[in-house]
Amino acid sequence: MSTQTVTTEGPRSKRALILRAAIESFGDDGFEHTKWASVADKVGIGQTALYHYFESKVHCLLTIMSSELERSATAFAAAVEGQATPTDELRAAVKAALDVGPREVLQARILQSHMDLLASPRQSEREEAERQHARELVRQVEHNWLDLVERGIASGDFAARDAFQTSHMMLAMILSVWRWYREGGALSNEDVREFTTEALLRLVRA
Amino acid sequence: MSTQTVTTEGPRSKRALILRAAIESFGDDGFEHTKWASVADKVGIGQTALYHYFESKVHCLLTIMSSELERSATAFAAAVEGQATPTDELRAAVKAALDVGPREVLQARILQSHMDLLASPRQSEREEAERQHARELVRQVEHNWLDLVERGIASGDFAARDAFQTSHMMLAMILSVWRWYREGGALSNEDVREFTTEALLRLVRA
DNA sequence: CCTTGAACTGAATCAGGTTTGGCTGTGGTA
DNA sequence: TACCACAGCCAAACCTGATTCAGTTCAAGG
Incomplete structure (x- = not known):
């Protein structure tokens, strides 16, 4: 279990991709207006996978x-x-x-x-x-x-x-x-x- | 029915009170952080009464x-x-x-x-x-x-x-x-x- | 009285973020 | 080779808080 967010980046990590996608979405559409799930879509992962990287x-x-x-x-x-x-x-x-x-x-x-x-x-x-x-x-x-x-x-x-x-x-x-x-x-x-x-x-x- | 918000203020209207309470809450605690229901509490009405005044x-x-x-x-x-x-x-x-x-x-x-x-x-x-x-x-x-x-x-x-x-x-x-x-x-x-x-x-x- | 509409309500509903529980695949190691 | 740990991932259930539904109350005007 645990949503222990990663501190040391693994090679398969999508953390950077998520950040990049989030910056685009939050920046263009606004934070409250962008659905967290849509960021997952953008990266190409399920919504819950986000919780592996961010709490x-x-x-x-x-x-x-x-x-x-x-x-x-x-x-x-x-x-x-x-x-x-x-x-x-x-x-x-x-x-x-x-x-x-x-x-x-x-x-x-x-x-x-x-x-x-x-x-x-x-x-x-x-x-x-x-x-x-x-x-x-x-x-x-x-x-x-x-x-x-x-x-x-x-x-x-x-x-x-x-x-x-x-x-x-x-x-x-x-x-x-x-x-x-x-x-x-x-x-x-x-x-x-x-x-x-x-x-x-x-x-x-x- | 309808959530037709009032344009002309009736004598019993709580619109001004709601606005006052909302300004305090939104200002002190932030908009996203304040629960809409708590504004209703502050005014002393049920949460759904808010929708009589605001959409x-x-x-x-x-x-x-x-x-x-x-x-x-x-x-x-x-x-x-x-x-x-x-x-x-x-x-x-x-x-x-x-x-x-x-x-x-x-x-x-x-x-x-x-x-x-x-x-x-x-x-x-x-x-x-x-x-x-x-x-x-x-x-x-x-x-x-x-x-x-x-x-x-x-x-x-x-x-x-x-x-x-x-x-x-x-x-x-x-x-x-x-x-x-x-x-x-x-x-x-x-x-x-x-x-x-x-x-x-x-x-x-x- | 009776009607009308502003003012209001408790009980659903809905949307979206979050939690749970478990599956998969890879890299290290015995 | 077999196995283990753990990063990475997911589907389904869950929770919170905003919103809608289906009415009820009450004051004013006829």
């Missing part, structure tokens, strides 16, 4: 959210690494945040739409663990930006203003892009990055 | 969203009315958007969390009608801000930059407040309004 539909969602958070946290660190000034760091961080493929866009949208899920505790042990993990990563991402702002203020590159509000606002400005941005729309990814970077700099510059 | 749980949610959109659209119009310059208009609009009571904060949060619901069509007629209505109001609100930006650019008060991206970003900056703001927290409503207004002005000013 529940929500657990799968939390996993997707964590993975997106993980990506954006590490991308930030990598981008900022070795930049000369806070201004350059900011440019690099924005590029890292916005220069992503279509799957990451979907993940970002999914993450944003269900951020509130991280607020209240989960019944199940594994779900709760995943939630805690995601919360930690959120803190990490927020901390990354807060730190950047504070470095900028300390160095005099950025104006001395409430760093907390500033960093939250920056994050909101960046993430808001996914609300309206569509691949192949009037504005290219490059355009958006350029605009967003300048907007952020206008916001913080001394 | 479904989602229909109630859509109604709440519309009402919040309506409020913010008209508040914007009223605030901007009669201001001398686009800069003054912006100040007034931000004040109108952020100077709201606790119930409106909840409604704003509910609205944001379920914006994606407006994307895909609904099965039921009345739900779909309410969705269309809400979409129209969203367009209206976005249009309000876009217009403001364009007026500002035309008058030379604001710098000439992509008005579409600018207005979306402004909206995001304002709405992001509800993600972290809590009544009685370290920052007063006044503080936040002040900070946000200045941030927006820095963003658009020529």
Whole structure:
């Protein structure tokens, strides 16, 4: 028995396929609107087989959210690494945040739409663990930006203003892009990055 | 028979009470997490009585969203009315958007969390009608801000930059407040309004 | 009184996520 | 070679919570 979800991926594992299918479905049709069974269909397995890999539909969602958070946290660190000034760091961080493929866009949208899920505790042990993990990563991402702002203020590159509000606002400005941005729309990814970077700099510059 | 929802409020109608209870529950615990029946309990009626007023749980949610959109659209119009310059208009609009009571904060949060619901069509007629209505109001609100930006650019008060991206970003900056703001927290409503207004002005000013 | 319709209800029904119990095939090992 | 453990899978039963059914109550108007 047991719905002991796998931690070490076996060679025949369909975990990655399920995640991929779930991201597409959740991203395109919305989480509550997609039937868990339809994800199974997409992968080509029975509905109950899903429970071999995830404890529940929500657990799968939390996993997707964590993975997106993980990506954006590490991308930030990598981008900022070795930049000369806070201004350059900011440019690099924005590029890292916005220069992503279509799957990451979907993940970002999914993450944003269900951020509130991280607020209240989960019944199940594994779900709760995943939630805690995601919360930690959120803190990490927020901390990354807060730190950047504070470095900028300390160095005099950025104006001395409430760093907390500033960093939250920056994050909101960046993430808001996914609300309206569509691949192949009037504005290219490059355009958006350029605009967003300048907007952020206008916001913080001394 | 029929679940013909009431359009003209009768004197014994509990519609307003239901909405009030639903806003509290959806706002505090989240829409998917609150049981429709518990809303009925809160009001003191049987679960099925809810269907006399709303076609479904989602229909109630859509109604709440519309009402919040309506409020913010008209508040914007009223605030901007009669201001001398686009800069003054912006100040007034931000004040109108952020100077709201606790119930409106909840409604704003509910609205944001379920914006994606407006994307895909609904099965039921009345739900779909309410969705269309809400979409129209969203367009209206976005249009309000876009217009403001364009007026500002035309008058030379604001710098000439992509008005579409600018207005979306402004909206995001304002709405992001509800993600972290809590009544009685370290920052007063006044503080936040002040900070946000200045941030927006820095963003658009020529 | 009698009728009408808003307001309401308890008892089904239904949909979808989840649990149960068991089957299959592969890789390691005695 | 025989066997074992366990990842991977499934059909059918189950449970929860939203929704529908088939009425009942009650206040106002004629």
